Amino acid sequence: MWQKSKGDIKGLTRLQNGKIRSTPLNILKILESDEELVGKLSIDENGDRIITGNLPWRQYNENDRFFRNGDVSCLHWYLETKYGVYRGTVKALHYLFAQIHFKQ
Secondary structure, rough: OOOOOOOOOOOOOOOOOEEEEEHHHHHHHHHOOOOOOOOOEEEEOOOEEEOOOOOEEEEEOOOEEEHHHHHHHHHHHHHHHOOOOOOOOOHHHHHHHHHHHHOO
């Protein structure tokens, strides 16, 4: 199981009790900073969402590299387990993939 993060990612907004707020912006910052996730999500030449490396819940496989609904569920679990956040994951993913798409 994943170790609980101390949430050392800079710029995360927090609740009064110190826990990370579960917001799309915080989750986007986590997706862009977490060493297990950064650089492992991309878009291919056809516009399909793909993985480009091992994810905490899934080993990279060149023959099965599409980012699927099951990966979204696993990402929810990962974020909740490691950071205590999950609400806003889908919005953050849409934004992340849009950023990647427009950079290409």
